[in-house]
Amino acid sequence: MFPNMDVSEMDDNLYEISASIDEIERLLNSEEDDLASINDIKKPNQTFVRVTKDMHEGWLYLARPEEGERYTKEEVLSILEQNGVRSGYIMSNILAMVKKGVYERSIKVAMYKECVQGENGYYEFSFDVKDINKKNPKIREDGSVDYSSVNLLIGVTEGEIFCTYHPATAGTPGYYVDGTVIEPAKTIDLPALKGKGFHFDESINSYISDLDGKLDYNEANYEIQIKGIHQVKGDVNQLNSKIEFNGDIEIDGNVENGAVIKSTRSVTISGVVEAAEIFAGGDIVLKRGIAGSGKAKIVCNGNVYADFIEHTTVKAKGDVNSNTILNSEVFADGKVILTGKRGTLVGGYTHGRQGIQCVNLGNSVEVKTVAHVGLETKDYLKNQDVMKKDAYLREELKKILDRMNHLLALKDVRPITKEDLAQLNELNALKNDLSAELKENNKELEIISGIVEEARYAEIRVEEHVYKGAIIAIDASRMPIQDNTKYMIYRGINGVIEGSVIVVN
Numbered sequence: 001m002f003p004n005m006d007v008s009e010m011d012d013n014l015y016e017i018s019a020s021i022d023e024i025e026r027l028l029n030s031e032e033d034d035l036a037s038i039n040d041i042k043k044p045n046q047t048f049v050r051v052t053k054d055m056h057e058g059w060l061y062l063a064r065p066e067e068g069e070r071y072t073k074e075e076v077l078s079i080l081e082q083n084g085v086r087s088g089y090i091m092s093n094i095l096a097m098v099k100k101g102v103y104e105r106s107i108k109v110a111m112y113k114e115c116v117q118g119e120n121g122y123y124e125f126s127f128d129v130k131d132i133n134k135k136n137p138k139i140r141e142d143g144s145v146d147y148s149s150v151n152l153l154i155g156v157t158e159g160e161i162f163c164t165y166h167p168a169t170a171g172t173p174g175y176y177v178d179g180t181v182i183e184p185a186k187t188i189d190l191p192a193l194k195g196k197g198f199h200f201d202e203s204i205n206s207y208i209s210d211l212d213g214k215l216d217y218n219e220a221n222y223e224i225q226i227k228g229i230h231q232v233k234g235d236v237n238q239l240n241s242k243i244e245f246n247g248d249i250e251i252d253g254n255v256e257n258g259a260v261i262k263s264t265r266s267v268t269i270s271g272v273v274e275a276a277e278i279f280a281g282g283d284i285v286l287k288r289g290i291a292g293s294g295k296a297k298i299v300c301n302g303n304v305y306a307d308f309i310e311h312t313t314v315k316a317k318g319d320v321n322s323n324t325i326l327n328s329e330v331f332a333d334g335k336v337i338l339t340g341k342r343g344t345l346v347g348g349y350t351h352g353r354q355g356i357q358c359v360n361l362g363n364s365v366e367v368k369t370v371a372h373v374g375l376e377t378k379d380y381l382k383n384q385d386v387m388k389k390d391a392y393l394r395e396e397l398k399k400i401l402d403r404m405n406h407l408l409a410l411k412d413v414r415p416i417t418k419e420d421l422a423q424l425n426e427l428n429a430l431k432n433d434l435s436a437e438l439k440e441n442n443k444e445l446e447i448i449s450g451i452v453e454e455a456r457y458a459e460i461r462v463e464e465h466v467y468k469g470a471i472i473a474i475d476a477s478r479m480p481i482q483d484n485t486k487y488m489i490y491r492g493i494n495g496v497i498e499g500s501v502i503v504v505n
Contacts, residue, residue, distance in 0.1 A: 045063045045064060045104070046063050047060075047061060047062050047063040047079060048061050049061075049079065049080060049083035049084070051083075051084055051085060051177060051178070055112060055176035055177055056112045056176070056177065057108055057110065057111060057177065058080065058085035058088070058108070058109055058110030058111075059106045059107065059108050059109065060076070060079070060080065060085075060094075060097070060106070060107055060109040061104070061105065061106045061107075062076070062097060062102070062103050062104070062105075063103065063104070064103040064104055065103075070098070070101065071097070071098050072098065073095060073098050076094055076098060076109075077089070077094070080109060084177075084178050085109070085110045085177050086177070086178060086179035087110065087113075087175040087176065087177055087178070087179045087180075088110045088111045088113055088175060088176075088177045089109060089110050090108060090110060090111055093107050093108065093109050094109050097109075110177040112174065112175060112176045112177055112182075113174040113175055113182075114174045114182065115171055115172060115173050115174035115182040115184040116171050116172040116174070116184060117171045117184045117185055118168065118169045118170045118171035118184055118185070118187040119166075119168065119169050119187060120168050120187050120188050120189075120190075121165065121166060121167050121168040121187070121188065121189040121190045122165075122166050122190065123163055123164070123165055123190065123193075124163065124164045124165075124166060125162065125163050125217075126160070126161065126162045127154050127215075129217060129219060139339075139340065140340070142341050143340050143341025143342075144323050144340035144342065145307075145321075145323050145339050145340040147285065147286070147287050147289075147305050147306060147307045147321075147322075147323075154214065154215040155212075155213070155214060155215070155231070155250070156212070156213060156214075156215050157209065157212050158209055158210060158211050158212050159208060159209065160208065160209045161204075161206045161207070162198070162207060162208070162209055162215060163207040163224075164204070164205055164206045164207075165190070165192075165205045165206070165207075166205070167189055167205065168187035168188055169187065170187060171184025171185065171187065172184065190222065192222070193207055193222050193223070193224050194221075194222060194223050194224070195223045195224035195225050195226075196224075196226065197209065197210055197215075197224070197226025197227065198210055198224060198226055207224070209226055210226070211226060211228065212228070212229065213226045213227050213228045213229045213247070213248075214226065214227050214228075214247070227247050227248070227265070228245075228246070228248075229247055229248045229249070229250060230243065230245040230247060230248070230249045230250070230263075231249075231250045231252070232249070232250070232252060232253070233252050233253075234253045235253035235254045235256060235271065236251055236253070236254070236255045236256060236259045236261070236276075237256045237259075238256070238258065241256070241258055241259040241260065242259070242260050242261075243259075243261045243262070244260075244261075244262040245263055245264070246264045247264060247265055248263060248265045248268070248282075249261060249263040249265075249266070249267045250267075251267075251269045251270065251271070252270050252271070253270065253271045254269075254271035254272050254273070254274070254288075255269055255273040255276045255278075256274050256276070257274045257275045257276065257293075257295075258275065259274075259276040259277070260276065260277045261276065261277070261278045261279070263280045263281065263282070264280075264281040264282075265280065265282045266280055266283045266284070266302070267280045267282075267283075267284045267285070267300075268284075268285045268287070269286050269287065269288075270287050270288065271287075272291065273286055273288075273289070273290035273292075273296065274290075274292070274296070275292050275293045275294075275295035275296045276290075276292075276296055277296065277297045277298075278297070278298050278299070279299045279300070280299075280300040280301070281300070281301050282300065282301060282302040283300060283302035283303045283304070283318070284298055284300045284302070284303075284304050284305070284306075284316075285305045285306075286298075286304075286305065286306040286307065287307065288307055289306050289307035289308035289309065289322075289323075290306055290308070290309055290310065290312050291308075291310045291311065291312075292309075292310060292312030292313075293311050294311045295311075296311070296312040296313070297312070297313045297314075298312060298313070298315070298316075299314075299315045299316075300315075300316050300318075301317045301318075302316070302317065302318045303316060303318035303320070303321065303334070304316045304318075304319070304320045304321065304322075304332075305322075306320075306321070306322045307322065307324075308322060308324040308325075308326070309322050309324070309325045309326070309328050310324075310325075310327065310328065311328060312328045313328065313330075314328060314329070314330045314331065315331045316331070316332045316333065317333045317334075318333065319332055319334035319335045319336070319337060319352075320332040320335075320336045320352070321337045321338075321339070322337075322338055323338065323339070323340045323342055323344075324338065324342055324343075324344050324345075324346075325338060325344070325346070325350060326346050326347055326348075327346070327348045327367075328347075328348045328350070329348055329349050329350075330348070330349070330350040330351065330352075331351045332353065332354075333353050333354075333451075333454075334352065334353065334354050335352045335354045335355045335356065336350055336351075336352035336355075336357070336358075337357050338358035338359060339357075339359070340359070341359070342360065343358050343359025343360060343464075344360045344363070345358045345360070345362075345369060345371060346360075346362060346367055347367045347368065347369050348369065348370070349370045349372065350369075350370065350371050350372065351372045351373070351376060352372075352373050352458070353373065353374065353375075353376075353379075353451070353454055354373070354454050354455065354458050355373050355458045355459050355460065356371050356372075356373055356461070357460075358371075358461075358462055359462070359463045359464045359465075360462070360464050360465045360467070361460075361462045361465070361466045361467065361470045362465075362466065362467030362468070362481070363467055363469075365469075366467060366468050366469030367469055368471065369467075369469060369470045369471065370470075370473060371470065371471070371472060371473065372473035372474070373455070373458035373459065373473070373474055374455040374456075374458045374474045375452065375455045375475045375476075377476065379448070379451055379452075379455070380475065380476060382448055383448045383449075383451075383452060386444050386445050386448050387445070389441050390438070390441055390442070390445055393434055393437060393438040394438065396434055397431065397434050397435065400427050400431045401431065404424060404427050404428065404431070407420050407423060407424055407427075408424070455475070458474065459489055460472055460474070460488075460490040461488075461489050461490075461502070462486075462487070462488050462489075463487065463502070464486060464487070465484065465485075465486055466481055466484065466485045466486065466488050467481065467484055468481050468482060468483055469481065472490045472497055472499075474490065474491070475492050475495070476495070477492060477495055477497050479497040485499075487501055487502040488500070488501065488502065489501075
């Protein structure tokens with residue numbers, strides 16, 4: 001190997017290979033991986049160039065010139081170029097060979113250069129993208145669920161830089177000693193962020209919020225939406241007991257008795273909720289739970305997440321998730337899920353259209369606990385009513401159409417009279433009214449059919465204890481639990497409730 005160094009140190013450190021016939025023969029017999037080519041070497045005193053097969057190195061052996069003559073730099077470079085070495089010259093070595101008269105030694109005179117890869121463009125956010133809409137709470141060491149870890153809000157303030165874009169950087173080409181260019185991989189830039197509630201500052205390549213609010217990020221579409229958020233720093237009490245906001249609401253403290261909170265989007269409360277009423281167009285997160293004293297009400301179009309739910313009425317279009325539900329009326333169009341170490345459902349009436357999952361159902365003192373899945377009575381009756389109405393409207397339409405066809409057929413027997421035309425107009429108006437009514441009824445039929453389908457495979461799953469006093473209800477069927485049991489799944493089959501033991505693989 002020949003490192004870069006002062007010319008004066010060159011002779012002592014040059015890598016020397018004997019120019020004897022034996023050495024030349026050794027080079028000629030070297031493995032193909034070591035040598036790409038050796039110019040026809042027939043005499044020990046003949047200049048030659050050696051290039052490694054991978055084109056990483058070029059070596060030069062200069063024959064001793066006639067007495068009084070010397071090689072010039074231009075001559076050496078010409079020799080190299082003629083023999084396929086066109087890039088990566090180690091000029092310090094070449095100049096040393098020329099000035100010091102380094103002959104009859106193989107010296108490395110060219111070295112390839114690796115290309116330097118560039119970097120694709122990327123966004124650097126001021127928050128962890130994975131935290132957005134994080135709805136899977138952490139499990140504590142004792143097995144309970146930590147609903148305080150549920151995060152529906154990434155808050156930003158007006159003027160805050162929430163994202164900086166780092167543009168793609170191009171790589172630097174490399175080369176082999178034969179002059180072949182080694183191109184780096186092409187780099188790409190990401191699309192600009194689109195959306196509302198922010199602007200882009202080109203001078204610092206950063207995105208800046210235009211308002212205080214909640215940030216939503218759709219990573220797949222590179223879309224940001226910043227919407228207003230109402231934050232309460234502290235408790236909600238008699239002084240500020242009514243809060244209504246067209247956006248998300250975030251409350252840091254407790255919510256006391258009598259409070260009414262209404263949001264078109266999500267509601268997040270960090271403290272304990274007492275006998276309050278909460279309405280949300282999206283999800284509701286009660287990180288410390290709710291003790292409603294029989295007066296609290298929670299209604300939302302999304303999911304409910306609560307550490308505990310006690311003496312409260314809950315209605316959710318999505319799922320209801322909690323560690324404990326005690327003596328409450330819970331209605332979920334999705335599932336009711338009680339997880340953690342306790343996962344207990346005790347007392348009251350709990351309905352999960354698509355199912356109920358808990359660890360313990362009821363308790364040892366046999367408190368009446370109704371767990372219902374599938375279709376509620378009102379859904380079943382509505383389904384029956386909508387189907388009956390559908391049949392009735394179709395039959396009435398058929399009668400009207402038959403009557404109209406009969407009147408139109410009279411033209412083959414006699415002329416159509418004014419009375420016939422008047423009756424046809426009346427029947428046609430009835431037909432239009434019934435058709436419109438049938439169309440609306442079909443929409444309801446689609447909705448109720450979807451509800452029926454969602455409820456079709458609903459089941460009640462109890463991971464631990466099922467206590468006497470619990471009532472299993474599926475669709476219109478009910479089954480009181482007569483004796484304590486464990487590890488059960490209950491399903492409705494042809495109107496009959498069947499229980500089976502959970503099989504653990």
